Amino acid sequence: MNYAEFCKEIEMEKAAAFRNAVESNKGSIKIKKEKKLSENLSRIFDATIELANEKGFQAMSMRDLSSKASLSLGALYSYFSSKDELLEMIQGYSLAMVSVILTDSIKKETDSSKKLERAIRTHVYITEYMQPWFYFSYMEAKNMDRPAQKRAIEGELFTEKIFSDIIESAVSGKKPGDHDPVMTASLIKAMLQDWYLKRWKYRKRKIGPDQFADFLISFIRSSIM
Amino acid sequence: MNYAEFCKEIEMEKAAAFRNAVESNKGSIKIKKEKKLSENLSRIFDATIELANEKGFQAMSMRDLSSKASLSLGALYSYFSSKDELLEMIQGYSLAMVSVILTDSIKKETDSSKKLERAIRTHVYITEYMQPWFYFSYMEAKNMDRPAQKRAIEGELFTEKIFSDIIESAVSGKKPGDHDPVMTASLIKAMLQDWYLKRWKYRKRKIGPDQFADFLISFIRSSIM
DNA sequence: AAAAATATAACGAACGTTCGATTTTTTTTA
DNA sequence: TAAAAAAAATCGAACGTTCGTTATATTTTT
Numbered sequence A, B: 001m002n003y004a005e006f007c008k009e010i011e012m013e014k015a016a017a018f019r020n021a022v023e024s025n026k027g028s029i030k031i032k033k034e035k036k037l038s039e040n041l042s043r044i045f046d047a048t049i050e051l052a053n054e055k056g057f058q059a060m061s062m063r064d065l066s067s068k069a070s071l072s073l074g075a076l077y078s079y080f081s082s083k084d085e086l087l088e089m090i091q092g093y094s095l096a097m098v099s100v101i102l103t104d105s106i107k108k109e110t111d112s113s114k115k116l117e118r119a120i121r122t123h124v125y126i127t128e129y130m131q132p133w134f135y136f137s138y139m140e141a142k143n144m145d146r147p148a149q150k151r152a153i154e155g156e157l158f159t160e161k162i163f164s165d166i167i168e169s170a171v172s173g174k175k176p177g178d179h180d181p182v183m184t185a186s187l188i189k190a191m192l193q194d195w196y197l198k199r200w201k202y203r204k205r206k207i208g209p210d211q212f213a214d215f216l217i218s219f220i221r222s223s224i225m
Numbered sequence C: 001a002a003a004a005a006t007a008t009a010a011c012g013a014a015c016g017t018t019c020g021a022t023t024t025t026t027t028t029t030a
Numbered sequence D: 001t002a003a004a005a006a007a008a009a010t011c012g013a014a015c016g017t018t019c020g021t022t023a024t025a026t027t028t029t030t
Helices: A003-023 A034-055 A062-068 A083-106 A112-129 A131-143 A146-171 A181-197 A199-204 A209-224 B003-023 B034-055 B062-068 B083-106 B112-129 B131-143 B146-171 B181-197 B199-204 B209-224
Strands: none
Touching: A003 A034, A003 A083, A003 A112, A034 A062, A034 A083, A034 A131, A034 B131, A083 A112, A083 A131, A083 A146, A112 A131, A112 A146, A112 A181, A112 A209, A131 A146, A131 A181, A131 B034, A131 B131, A146 A181, A146 A209, A146 B199, A181 A199, A181 A209, A181 B181, A181 B209, A199 B146, A209 B181, A209 B209, B003 B034, B003 B083, B003 B112, B034 B062, B034 B083, B034 B131, B083 B112, B083 B131, B083 B146, B112 B131, B112 B146, B112 B181, B112 B209, B131 B146, B131 B181, B146 B181, B146 B209, B181 B199, B181 B209
16 A cells, blocks of 8 residues: 555545534534535535645634635634534544544454554544644634544544554563553654644655655664564 | 753843844844833734734734734833834744754753753753744744845754754664654654644643653654664 | 833724625515 | 525624733842
8 A cells, every 4th residue: 555545545535524514513503505514514624624724723814714715704613603613514524534434444453463553544534634734623622612633632542542552552572561561552642643744844855654664664664673 | 951950050041032033123122121121022923922812913912912012102112113113023033942952952952862861851951941832933934024034044944953963873873874863854744843832732632841852752763863 | 320120001903793785696576 | 497595594783802012110239
């Protein structure tokens, strides 16, 4: 599997996750027609991500959003009930994406070592594919209300658990006690996050997702094996 | 060296960095008396850090700051000329801290391997000591104006260069071509940043700075050696 | 007393949000 | 199929707040 292949397979799951995000916020959406809703809401999402990653979500005004999404102020509020809710819809979307994709992906391998490799690779690819979304979720987490913050933390721990479980079974019996799987998973997660948080750096150095995944895998492999 | 020892040695350098931060913004400070200035400005800094790490710098109002720092709105503006300038003063402060401390620290070792170990340990300790400051600088970087953003990026690359230089001389001749020092330094930096960005996680798991530094060093050593 | 520092009230600008009027789209009717 | 009616969606002005900042008056320190 490489990044190009990954992209082809992802489109459907992306659409499904979007429909799911819409479904769980149906209550505060005033738009009736499915087509209008998905067209305009995804344009609103894109515009929000773009503006927020430029100047921060708080600093982005509804008037900024209105002009970038080509909808009037009043119209915007037919798609969500408040600015905060908009933020949480986007968070829910990207949170669902990473956990679904990751869980599905590791089922395709049985060998622990291969499983770990695949998990890392998939994480790099999905965060490459939706980089602005993950950057947004990471940076705006502390501006969310308590329940949304809790969801963000649980999301982080969920993916970390995927890694620590794999490591546990991968290194069991090999070098007992030498490396704590939980700590190792923590560090892996940190390195994976660097990929979507510091894109400017890797772009400048002309390092693509495949290259990054390869390097990261060999770095980790030689450390825990 | 452990964290407790580190703390004893740091106080002087911290005070020097603070004086330096004041000095380079003297132009917009209306307070004449040295004592008043350092007392109140450091209280303003602390209050800003605390509020910004709670709800974000943008969301923090000058009225919030006024009440937390126990100074009237008008009085605040005798210590800086605008909210943005306050942000940049704080950024300059923590940026200067890490580079001075790190540069000084690695001079104390000659062996490359020891040098790397010491650099990592020192980075963990200084970011532990001033955790809220580094968290602040990281999270608010994208809300700063262009020149301040440039400074933040240069700061990141500066410390990364310190690591890649050491790695280069440490692994030269050992495993040629196997690990790109620049990429390795990038990953090390990512893991070091995790320490001050995810404090809630490490605190919950009862992992202190000494433990984290030990683990990180052994993780990296087994990977590049 | 003079100088330095603080407090208070007020400024215009910009914010998120709402609401009734208006336009666009869909459905019904002839 | 074309006109009329109903429904859905959009619009832009306006609301009440809150924001960063300032000018002036007052208090504290020298």
